[in-house]
Amino acid sequence: MSHNFQSMQKDQTTEEKIKLAAKKLFHEKGYGQTKTRDIAEAADINTALLNYYFRSKENLFNIIMLESLQDMFFFIRDLANEKNSNLEAKIEAIVNRYIEIFREEPNLPLFVLSEIQADPERLMQKSKIPKNILTDSYFFKQIDEQIKKSGVNITPIHVFLNIISLTILPVVARPIISYMYDMNTTDTKYFIEERRQLIPLWIKTMLKLDK
Amino acid sequence: MSHNFQSMQKDQTTEEKIKLAAKKLFHEKGYGQTKTRDIAEAADINTALLNYYFRSKENLFNIIMLESLQDMFFFIRDLANEKNSNLEAKIEAIVNRYIEIFREEPNLPLFVLSEIQADPERLMQKSKIPKNILTDSYFFKQIDEQIKKSGVNITPIHVFLNIISLTILPVVARPIISYMYDMNTTDTKYFIEERRQLIPLWIKTMLKLDK
DNA sequence: GTCTATAGACTGATAGAC
DNA sequence: GTCTATCAGTCTATAGAC
Numbered sequence: 001m002s003h004n005f006q007s008m009q010k011d012q013t014t015e016e017k018i019k020l021a022a023k024k025l026f027h028e029k030g031y032g033q034t035k036t037r038d039i040a041e042a043a044d045i046n047t048a049l050l051n052y053y054f055r056s057k058e059n060l061f062n063i064i065m066l067e068s069l070q071d072m073f074f075f076i077r078d079l080a081n082e083k084n085s086n087l088e089a090k091i092e093a094i095v096n097r098y099i100e101i102f103r104e105e106p107n108l109p110l111f112v113l114s115e116i117q118a119d120p121e122r123l124m125q126k127s128k129i130p131k132n133i134l135t136d137s138y139f140f141k142q143i144d145e146q147i148k149k150s151g152v153n154i155t156p157i158h159v160f161l162n163i164i165s166l167t168i169l170p171v172v173a174r175p176i177i178s179y180m181y182d183m184n185t186t187d188t189k190y191f192i193e194e195r196r197q198l199i200p201l202w203i204k205t206m207l208k209l210d211k
Numbered sequence: 212m213s214h215n216f217q218s219m220q221k222d223q224t225t226e227e228k229i230k231l232a233a234k235k236l237f238h239e240k241g242y243g244q245t246k247t248r249d250i251a252e253a254a255d256i257n258t259a260l261l262n263y264y265f266r267s268k269e270n271l272f273n274i275i276m277l278e279s280l281q282d283m284f285f286f287i288r289d290l291a292n293e294k295n296s297n298l299e300a301k302i303e304a305i306v307n308r309y310i311e312i313f314r315e316e317p318n319l320p321l322f323v324l325s326e327i328q329a330d331p332e333r334l335m336q337k338s339k340i341p342k343n344i345l346t347d348s349y350f351f352k353q354i355d356e357q358i359k360k361s362g363v364n365i366t367p368i369h370v371f372l373n374i375i376s377l378t379i380l381p382v383v384a385r386p387i388i389s390y391m392y393d394m395n396t397t398d399t400k401y402f403i404e405e406r407r408q409l410i411p412l413w414i415k416t417m418l419k420l421d422k
Numbered sequence: 423g424t425c426t427a428t429a430g431a432c433t434g435a436t437a438g439a440c
Numbered sequence: 441g442t443c444t445a446t447c448a449g450t451c452t453a454t455a456g457a458c
């Protein structure tokens with residue numbers, strides 16, 4: 001994440017300080033539960049300054065939201081049409097990249113999913129992800145070829161969604177998992193790390209892509 | 212869902228009307244975004260009456276939340292120690308039951324996940340789910356036996372989480388899926404329905420439980 | 423039990439001094 | 441750019457009539 005370096009620096013601009021505080025709080029509590037006063041306090045400024053830089057709470061939220069959507073989707077969009085990597089490499093890249101992102105920003109996926117539910121059309125259009133970007137992609141063609149080759153009963157959409165499901169849900173359900181299995185933070189991180197190796201293997205088994 | 216029958220009835224009590232309206236709105240927008248005025252309007256009463264029956268917004272929320280947690284978890288708790296069904300039947304039961312629940316209450320899982328994130332310890336304790344209910348269960352013993360039998364590289368926690376992930380995430384990400392694949396509501400419902408058959412097959416393949 | 427009216431607290435945003 | 445003070449609007453909750 002590009003913002004993590006900044007968060008370690010002492011010489012951030014005020015604008016950056018506000019954005020970082022806002023991002024943290026919006027990700028944790030969502031739009032409705034986050035108060036401009038909380039953001040101002042976390043950024044060690046006052047609400048007047050927040051409005052000076054960002055005009056309104058909603059505008060600040062839109063900026064954070066757009067960045068969050070892009071963190072989640074730009075990578076997939078770019079990878080899907082990469083011609084120089086095979087199917088196996090793409091599967092591993094998706095799992096690795098998402099686990100990496102979520103290690104630094106564990107609340108990102110739930111934030112994005114919750115806020116999209118609140119207003120789907122508006123937010124998805126804002127994400128600047130063209131419709132059918134995956135359906136028409138080289139990635140889906142690669143999956144399709146493998147399906148035909150191995151004669152397995154599945155479609156590319158299911159395959160892609162399975163990769164995403166197996167990777168994202170354990171992150172999103174982290175608090176439940178750590179409660180039910182009595183795991184501390186280190187345990188859950190290790191557990192998710194384990195899946196980095198396992199998920200690609202499971203997907204390859206589904207596609208009969210094993211060596 | 213026990214409440215669905217009630218929602219069709221014209222002779223609900225005022226208390227039921229308020230609860231139904233509150234459930235709908237809390238599930239859609241979460242605690243912070245839902246206003247008592249909205250609930251009162253949706254239930255066709257006024258805010259005074261809401262406080263008369265439920266004392267406060269927070270108390271009403273706690274009641275809805277407890278019921279929602281139980282809708283999500285009581286079934287699993289009961290099934291996990293059922294001795295008269297084999298592993299295959301249990302896997303199918305989990306997938307079928309969750310898809311059934313989410314067909315009637317599509318916003319339930321995201322609501323529960325979001326609100327748990329906001330305050331994990333308090334809410335999980337409120338759910339009255341004992342810790343380690345799964346780790347010590349007959350279900351996990353059944354998975355463990357199958358793992359040893361087929362010598363596959365996996366643990367019961369991963370298996371259980373895979374079932375849940377493959378089932379729940381597509382429901383939670385419904386708006387994104389329908390945007391990206393240009394599906395309408397009927398399409399996404401059909402798509403999720405398709406997975407009812409497929410998920411148990413994939414899990415059995417992971418466990419080498421195929422015939 | 424149900425209503426209207428309103429109290430009391432909170433929230434987002436701005437005016438104006440420095 | 442940054443602050444304090446405060447306004448105007450909204451929110452939850454309650455008092456009191458019926």
